[in-house]
Amino acid sequence: MEGAWIRSSRPEKAHVGILLLFMCLFIPTNASTQETPTPRCPHGDYLNEERGICCNKCSPGFKLLKKCLSEGLRSTCVKCPEGQYTDVTNYFPNCGRCRRCKALNNEFEVSPCKSDRNAICRCKKDFFRFNINTETSECRSCLPCGPNERERHMCTPTNNTICDCEEDYYRVNKRCEPCKECTTECKRHCTSPPSLNTKVTEPSNPFFINVIAGVGVVVVVMFVAVALITHKVTKHLTKKRLNHPVSQQSDVSSDSCEQVLIFSEEPSKTSSALAHGPTSEQEVSNLPDCIPLEINTSDLIYTVLDLVPVLQVKQLVRSLGVSDMEIEQAELDYRPCREARYQMLRVWAERGPRAGGGRGGMLHRPLLDELLGKLRQMHLGQAAEELETKYDLQ
Structure with missing residues (x-):
């Protein structure tokens, strides 16, 4: 009996030993995986993410030259140069440009620009x-x-x-x-x-009032119906007219599209090449209608600013690849805020090989498709549909 008890207790001891071994292995691992808490900086300071320490901000009228390197040391700030200013505590590397009161815009200067405040202009x-x-x-x-x-x-x-x-x-x-x-x-x-208590004389026949009201409602309904029908017919005819030449040139390959685009960028070469043949005008008229859609960049940006809520503009430009530093720089350089948001979208439109900022301020279709996709990702499908309607996108 004693030998049997010893044999039966050995598996239990083995299980306890294995459990203790696993506990010893996991306890150091959990302790080592704990992340160092991010320090919370006091009011007036900002976090130096490179070193994980709090640095002081620069006073109004100054800009940041160098961040502090350790606790207890202060940031290096320098005064804004002539013609620039900062009117808030900041850690911006650049100062904003001073406003200029323009006589051509019927303005004159009330208060000049200083390092810590912008100029104040007033109408003449x-x-x-x-x-x-x-x-x-x-x-x-x-x-x-x-x-x-x-x-x-x-x-x-x-x-x-x-x-x-x-x-x-x-x-x-x-x-x-x-x-x-x-x-x-x-x-x-x-x-x-006339006194306030005098009652307005009412028509003796209320049926006459009802007839007039009914006629007015019918006229309004008919006017709205005619306007909707006219809009739909005009839109249908426009799309049909735009699609007709494309169907006639359906056999044109994608290579011909690229060649037409090259010709459109070098008009001098195109005109000299077409002038050698007797049928140059006919050849020009038979060019494929597949040149990429181009849209005026400024017109598109102002339309986007009208459609997208103000609080979602920064989210949109960040999703389009504009950095936080570029966003802050736009807010500092451009006042009022609408012009700053315009500049954020302008940075996106003029960046990359697909940008159209260099060709007369025109934006190519691929860049517009990217914008429409981001709007739908942000649940702004209504704004995307209005852009497609305005520019008649298929």
Whole structure:
């Protein structure tokens, strides 16, 4: 019995020994795989990712020349050169360019640019600043009051002139017409001044009102239907007209497309080559209609800025390959923010062998296809569809 107990206890001891061995092997491994926590920098500092330490930012009016190398040391900052500025604490390697007040744009300088603040411009006399959108503005001429109008508020550098109709006149379709009957504006034609408690005389026949309302609804519905039908027919005919010459040249190979593109880039060689034959005009008319689509870069960028929400523009340009440093540089160099976002997209459009920035500011179809793909990845399919509709993409 004793020998049997010894034999039965040996497998249990072996299992315990194997378990302890595995525990000894895994404990050092888990300890070594723990990542060093990223330091949290105090307010006013930034993280030097190369060394994993916190460095101080530069004050307004200065730019970063060299990052700090160890804890306790400070970053090397230098003052912005003449004609440049920074108006916030930063760690940018470059300062922003100062705004220039342009006399041709009817502006004059109120406050000059300094190293820690940008210049302040104001519209000249008889001009006011008109806000095109939340980020862009321009100086426009103050409008004088028209016939039968009087000035209620004079023009200021920030607001246009405000005009009212003269006495005994009332406004109709932006014009002041003479009073002919008793209204709120034409009190002289009233035997007694109209009071707020006076009820408006209603037609004695309500059926007449219903008829007028019904006719108005029918006219509106018919107008909308005609507009939709006209749009669809025009779009169908345009696509048919564009597709027709392509079907006639379906036997043209892809090599001929490349050759046509080369000819289009060297017009002098093309004209000299075609001029030797008697049928040069016929040969030009029979060229394959497969030249890659080109779109004006600036027009496309402004369209994208109108379609993409402001908070998603940076995400879009990052997905297109624009670096964070280029994004920060655009924000520093260009004010207002819309122009900075324009420059971010411009960096993408002018980069790479497929970019069209060098050919008269035209963007090739492959680069546009990349943009449409990124928009759909960001769940901005509506914006992609509107771009395809605007540029009539198949």
